[in-house]
Amino acid sequence: MIHFLELKKSNTPYRREVIDAITEVIDSGWYILGEKVKIFEKEIANYCGVEHAIGVGNGLDALTLIIRGYKEMGIFHENDEILVPANTYIASILSITENRLRPILVEPDIYTYNIDVNLIKDKITPRTKAILVVHLYGRVGYTHEIRAMAEEHGLKIIEDAAQSAGAKYNGVVTGGLGDASGMSLYPSKNLGAIGDAGVVTTDDGKLADVVRALRNYGSFEKYHNIYQGVNSRLDEIQAVVLSVKLKYLDKENNRRRDIARRYLGEINNKKLVLPHDTQDRESHVWHLFTVRTGKRKEFGDYLSDMGIETMIHYPVPPHKQPAYSSWNNESYPITEEIHRTIISLPLYPAILDNEVARIIDACNSYR
Numbered sequence: 001m002i003h004f005l006e007l008k009k010s011n012t013p014y015r016r017e018v019i020d021a022i023t024e025v026i027d028s029g030w031y032i033l034g035e036k037v038k039i040f041e042k043e044i045a046n047y048c049g050v051e052h053a054i055g056v057g058n059g060l061d062a063l064t065l066i067i068r069g070y071k072e073m074g075i076f077h078e079n080d081e082i083l084v085p086a087n088t089y090i091a092s093i094l095s096i097t098e099n100r101l102r103p104i105l106v107e108p109d110i111y112t113y114n115i116d117v118n119l120i121k122d123k124i125t126p127r128t129k130a131i132l133v134v135h136l137y138g139r140v141g142y143t144h145e146i147r148a149m150a151e152e153h154g155l156k157i158i159e160d161a162a163q164s165a166g167a168k169y170n171g172v173v174t175g176g177l178g179d180a181s182g183m184s185l186y187p188s189k190n191l192g193a194i195g196d197a198g199v200v201t202t203d204d205g206k207l208a209d210v211v212r213a214l215r216n217y218g219s220f221e222k223y224h225n226i227y228q229g230v231n232s233r234l235d236e237i238q239a240v241v242l243s244v245k246l247k248y249l250d251k252e253n254n255r256r257r258d259i260a261r262r263y264l265g266e267i268n269n270k271k272l273v274l275p276h277d278t279q280d281r282e283s284h285v286w287h288l289f290t291v292r293t294g295k296r297k298e299f300g301d302y303l304s305d306m307g308i309e310t311m312i313h314y315p316v317p318p319h320k321q322p323a324y325s326s327w328n329n330e331s332y333p334i335t336e337e338i339h340r341t342i343i344s345l346p347l348y349p350a351i352l353d354n355e356v357a358r359i360i361d362a363c364n365s366y367r
């Protein structure tokens with residue numbers, strides 16, 4: 001069986017280095033908010049080309065704490081609106097509603113699967129405070145048109161960089177494109193820990209300070225609480241794992257690109273809509289390789305019979321989820337079309353070339 005993702009196989013090349021680093025943490029006797037987190041924060045800030053990084057518990061918390069931080073700074077208020085792509089993973093939207101702001105769903109571009117910049121303008125109201133740009137599947141969702149629109153209307157750009165570690169736009173890495181960015185470092189992500197982890201990156205020193213306090217009960221100084229904060233800290237063990245894996249991120253992303261290039265060049269079955277290749281100024285990191293087909297179940301069953309595991313990202317759009325029942329009757333046709341037809345093929349750095357070839361053959365033999 002070719003599995004969709006094999007995390008053990010993916011982590012094997014770094015096993016020795018990771019174990020040595022974890023052993024050092026265990027032997028240090030310091031496990032929460034110590035030097036190792038500070039070192040990783042510096043490394044990831046440098047990597048993203050920003051001044052500040054704050055390690056947090058997971059990607060959802062990273063996004064939630066950015067919005068909460070802007071609230072504490074008096075920049076966002078309850079019921080303010082944030083534009084967000086309708087086809088994103090639900091976490092992007094949860095980060096907004098958790099803060100009692102209003103997500104305004106915007107249809108994606110069927111070509112990129114990212115927010116359709118042409119639809120943003122009509123959704124802007126006096127209450128709009130930000131655009132939450134999601135780099136879905138590892139493809140950059142930010143464009144200079146979005147920046148221009150944000151500047152014209154005084155909006156913040158918040159990046160959801162959960163799926164895009166290392167992707168670039170005009171040479172700038174995601175995490176360094178917006179006013180603030182939340183990244184998930186969940187094990188299956190391009191930069192993955194061995195448990196939950198996340199990070200906020202920003203050039204805004206004030207926001208960085210507020211998020212740093214919010215993640216730690218709202219305090220800068222032990223037992224002095226300025227905000228009603230939360231406990232969402234990156235721990236020392238995950239930090240050292242991430243420091244090891246960050247060194248190899250570009251190499252891993254290049255391997256992902258090589259595999260994607262093969263899929264794009266060699267899968268030629270007209271029944272499958274392949275992802276569109278990116279423009280020169282973008283460097284996609286292929287967190288997921290998705291194809292679309294009207295007969296998704298049939299195609300998935302066929303690949304499963306051929307010994308190839310697939311997944312669906314995602315089967316139900318946020319506006320059709322029971323969690324957001326007040327939206328259930330709304331219609332976002334492009335989003336719904338994507339959710340009805342999309343299916344992801346295995347693509348991860350440790351997959352073998354002969355497995356990639358088998359996947360290509362199976363796709364081309366599908367009738």
Ligand SMILES: Cc1ncc(COP(=O)(O)O)c(C=O)c1O
Binds near residue numbers: 091134163184186197
């Ligand atoms: C687009 C997107 N945003 C946010 C998140 C949330 O990240 P985490 O699972 O680390 O909370 C994810 C996680 O899958 C995601 O895919």
